[in-house]
Amino acid sequence: MSPQPTSLLQGTLDLLILKSLVTGERHGLGISRRIQQITGGTFVVKPGSLFPALHRMEEEGWISAFWGDSENNRRAKYYRLTRPGLKQLETETKRWGRISWAIARALEAS
Amino acid sequence: MPLFRKARSFLRNVFFPRRVETELDQEVRSHLGMLTDDNIKAGMPPLEAQRAARVELGGIDQVKEQVREVQIGSWLQSVVSDCRYGVRQLRKSPAFTIVAILTLALGIGATTAIFSLADLLLDHPVSLPHLSRLVSVDEVKGNGEETALSPANFRDLHAETTILKGFAGYQEWKASLLGTKGAEQCSGVRVSEDFFVTLEAKPYLGRLFFSDEYRLGKNGVVVLSYGFWQSEFGGDPQVTDKTLRVDEANYAIVGVMPASFQFPPGGSQFWVPLIRDDALAGDRVHGSLATVARLKAGATVEQARAELNVFWTRLQQRYPEVNRRWELSVVSLRERLVDDDSRQFAMLFLCVAAFVLLIACVNVANLQLARAASREQELSIRAAIGAGHARIVRQLLTESILLGVLGGAAGLLLAFWGVALLRANMPAQVREMCDVSGMHLDTRAFLFTLLSATAAGLLSGVGPAFRGASVNLRDSLETGGTRVVGAGQRLRGAFVIVEVTLAVVLVIGAGLMVKGFYLLGSHHTAMDPDTLLTFHIDLSPNHYASRQQEQDFYHQLLESLRRVPGVVSVSAVSGLPYSFYENDLRVLSDASPGVPISELPTVMQESISEDYFRVIRVALRQGRFFEPRDGAGTPPVAIISESLARRLWSGVSAVGHRLRLPDSKFPNEWITVVGVVANIRHEVYDRSFRSVLYQPTSQVPGPSMDFALRTSTDPDRLTTAVRSTIANLDPAQPVTVLQSMTKKINQQASALQFVATLMGLFGLMALVLSAAGICGLIAYSVAERRCEIAIHMALGARPIQVLVAVLKVASALVGIGGTIGLVLGFILAQLLSSMVYGVRAGDPSIYVCVPFLLVVVTALATFLPALRATRIDPMVALRHG
Numbered sequence: 001m002s003p004q005p006t007s008l009l010q011g012t013l014d015l016l017i018l019k020s021l022v023t024g025e026r027h028g029l030g031i032s033r034r035i036q037q038i039t040g041g042t043f044v045v046k047p048g049s050l051f052p053a054l055h056r057m058e059e060e061g062w063i064s065a066f067w068g069d070s071e072n073n074r075r076a077k078y079y080r081l082t083r084p085g086l087k088q089l090e091t092e093t094k095r096w097g098r099i100s101w102a103i104a105r106a107l108e109a110s
Numbered sequence: 111m112p113l114f115r116k117a118r119s120f121l122r123n124v125f126f127p128r129r130v131e132t133e134l135d136q137e138v139r140s141h142l143g144m145l146t147d148d149n150i151k152a153g154m155p156p157l158e159a160q161r162a163a164r165v166e167l168g169g170i171d172q173v174k175e176q177v178r179e180v181q182i183g184s185w186l187q188s189v190v191s192d193c194r195y196g197v198r199q200l201r202k203s204p205a206f207t208i209v210a211i212l213t214l215a216l217g218i219g220a221t222t223a224i225f226s227l228a229d230l231l232l233d234h235p236v237s238l239p240h241l242s243r244l245v246s247v248d249e250v251k252g253n254g255e256e257t258a259l260s261p262a263n264f265r266d267l268h269a270e271t272t273i274l275k276g277f278a279g280y281q282e283w284k285a286s287l288l289g290t291k292g293a294e295q296c297s298g299v300r301v302s303e304d305f306f307v308t309l310e311a312k313p314y315l316g317r318l319f320f321s322d323e324y325r326l327g328k329n330g331v332v333v334l335s336y337g338f339w340q341s342e343f344g345g346d347p348q349v350t351d352k353t354l355r356v357d358e359a360n361y362a363i364v365g366v367m368p369a370s371f372q373f374p375p376g377g378s379q380f381w382v383p384l385i386r387d388d389a390l391a392g393d394r395v396h397g398s399l400a401t402v403a404r405l406k407a408g409a410t411v412e413q414a415r416a417e418l419n420v421f422w423t424r425l426q427q428r429y430p431e432v433n434r435r436w437e438l439s440v441v442s443l444r445e446r447l448v449d450d451d452s453r454q455f456a457m458l459f460l461c462v463a464a465f466v467l468l469i470a471c472v473n474v475a476n477l478q479l480a481r482a483a484s485r486e487q488e489l490s491i492r493a494a495i496g497a498g499h500a501r502i503v504r505q506l507l508t509e510s511i512l513l514g515v516l517g518g519a520a521g522l523l524l525a526f527w528g529v530a531l532l533r534a535n536m537p538a539q540v541r542e543m544c545d546v547s548g549m550h551l552d553t554r555a556f557l558f559t560l561l562s563a564t565a566a567g568l569l570s571g572v573g574p575a576f577r578g579a580s581v582n583l584r585d586s587l588e589t590g591g592t593r594v595v596g597a598g599q600r601l602r603g604a605f606v607i608v609e610v611t612l613a614v615v616l617v618i619g620a621g622l623m624v625k626g627f628y629l630l631g632s633h634h635t636a637m638d639p640d641t642l643l644t645f646h647i648d649l650s651p652n653h654y655a656s657r658q659q660e661q662d663f664y665h666q667l668l669e670s671l672r673r674v675p676g677v678v679s680v681s682a683v684s685g686l687p688y689s690f691y692e693n694d695l696r697v698l699s700d701a702s703p704g705v706p707i708s709e710l711p712t713v714m715q716e717s718i719s720e721d722y723f724r725v726i727r728v729a730l731r732q733g734r735f736f737e738p739r740d741g742a743g744t745p746p747v748a749i750i751s752e753s754l755a756r757r758l759w760s761g762v763s764a765v766g767h768r769l770r771l772p773d774s775k776f777p778n779e780w781i782t783v784v785g786v787v788a789n790i791r792h793e794v795y796d797r798s799f800r801s802v803l804y805q806p807t808s809q810v811p812g813p814s815m816d817f818a819l820r821t822s823t824d825p826d827r828l829t830t831a832v833r834s835t836i837a838n839l840d841p842a843q844p845v846t847v848l849q850s851m852t853k854k855i856n857q858q859a860s861a862l863q864f865v866a867t868l869m870g871l872f873g874l875m876a877l878v879l880s881a882a883g884i885c886g887l888i889a890y891s892v893a894e895r896r897c898e899i900a901i902h903m904a905l906g907a908r909p910i911q912v913l914v915a916v917l918k919v920a921s922a923l924v925g926i927g928g929t930i931g932l933v934l935g936f937i938l939a940q941l942l943s944s945m946v947y948g949v950r951a952g953d954p955s956i957y958v959c960v961p962f963l964l965v966v967v968t969a970l971a972t973f974l975p976a977l978r979a980t981r982i983d984p985m986v987a988l989r990h991g
Binding site: 027028029046047048049051052053055056058059060061070072074075076077 | 115116119133134136137138140141143144145147148166167168172173176177179180181182
């Protein structure tokens, strides 16, 4: 039974996109599929959220874009992680760790 | 590094929007393609695969719009595109655009022009550098009446002060000038040594005064004003080689001041050094010096006041007999120059102009509402292709601001014209206290216009924009733009009510002022001013050494004037009505001998020649006029006004009674009343009749006299004859204010006339604007209710019934607005009547006329659109919607 897709938490989308690019460059659909895969289908990123996020992150300098050919020989825009992006991923990961630890602790409290 | 990247993105987004757009389009399309590919791979038929992919994507244009919103510099992009789109939209409906721009231009133009006027009165009555650092130091008596500083006190304060960087005294000087057009009275200023330094003034031509030129015994020097240089010397650049002959002394012209320098305001023609004469400087009694001083850097007016008051207390202790009852006043020059009345008027007009601007805004808001309704389909389409709610609001607001700015630009042109008009018609009272030539549209006025234009745009656009953006997408697309009748009608109705209310308040104010003005004017026709010629003569003591010589001159003048053809009768008086004459003396009557001197009533004393009452047509009530037998050697006599007779001898005849004038030269002399004359008005702004005591010139002569000539023709035609008659007797004697009595009265009333005219103009504007508003609303509602009206007509309604139905809508709104306006106007009128003399808040005629006017305006404004309603062809209307 596949879990119900959950709406993305504010701020998590950036983290997930960065994470999905660690293993290599991807185009938009690839990123979307990869996120779905690594979150076990919990998060489905709609193009309406994905593209604005990609463009914003590109302008932030965390990812860079270039045109290439897809598996099906379509021209597609590919994104890859940059050095500032990698650093951002680290800080975001740490931050996320703290948050999830704190939430988990809060929920365990009696 | 990230900053550099961001800047690059910004530049790319702003300067290569097309490339960015194409890339975005390609990216989204390739995404869609890949989705489709995946679906086909999963076994869907191609068409279905494409449909599913579209559903998953959620609309190409929506996605693109969402990306655009996060792009750096997207706001700039969209503002530019909003503007471009806005201009296109405005050009598509030129009638709307022109009406809206003109309406706003009227409001903004009026407000900006008035702002310049208020700015002049409140902020820079004179154009001097760093005006806010200038103060004025004066002596004030207990009752708060300000007076100038006495020379000795000035000298002492000047020597001790440390907080003032410059401290100068000056004296206005009415002198007679032997110019190109014969003897003339001119106005100069004697200035002390620091004067020009304190004001930071530099000459336009030549030089200012050297220090030793302020000493007695030096040759006279003079600096001319720019205007005087132009009018008297034709702007001659060699003027510094010439001399000016003033009061029979020669002054070498050493310089010319720039046109911008006009201080003290009121048309000073030249400046001469104030001689440091020891005799004059020892005077501690007469406050004869006006002062101006500049604060040292960092010092405040309060600090200067504190410091000077310390010295003043010392002066009071040292000279108690003269200084005891006087206080020192230190106020900013700005405050000193403009009186409270003018300030109040400036505020009043600012409010009135803001009212007009508000009406204009409401009008344009109404226009936009009507337009937004007819644009519903366009807006729906925009929403359908991905424009968010905020985006549509912004688009509509951009259009409104665009309208505001265009209106502001047109308004600025109007304001230029308005300021020129105001400047040319400024009443003399205002000219005397501030430098009117300094009134212009400056940076502040521009900023003000910009601000009010944007505010006007926003104000008129907010309501319509939010209404426009809240369209229901499916409804409006499906019904093809025809709307549910009545939606938005209520807001527009409310707007019309507001507009009518404001207009009624303004019209009431204007009506009261105009009426007050005419009432005042009608008070002053009793003396038949149309056939009275008047002038003033001030005999110079250098020329006429004794009283006898003066009297001989006046006697000869009266005789020769009587012989001038066209002159019926002639008389002299120490001060004619409407010439701001004041001479208040305390009076003691034989009916109340024991009254202490401080509680005695005061009267205005006038010396008159024999024929005075016959010339200005004042009726004798009791006793007799003066006769030749009332001479220097006979017992003193007086004629009094009815109001004085009532005050001194209430209930009994005053003739034969006696009185004394303790302030006069002969305080113990008993004067017998020989006659009582009717009351006359003396000044336009007098609230009651003055108590006047007339004495014959043969018994109480004076050095300066007003003359009144009763003429059988237009008095203006006799001016040259009068001038030459005087020149025949004494060529060096200047004549001033040679003009008809009518002109004299009008000049005095000019301030009120100015105020009333301006107010009337604003009232008219308000009326026209609200008429346009009503007209627009009715026209729109008729267009909107075409089908309904058509059905009524198809079912047998007669045109008159349709007309009545349309009129009902208008009259309900106008009725509500008018009633609120009448009540508000009545309340505000109380305020106005306390401010402007002559305005009676409860004047019933105004409250009858205004509603009547409103009915007429409404009828006019509604008639055309209502008529159009009756011409609707039911067949056409019902077929085409």
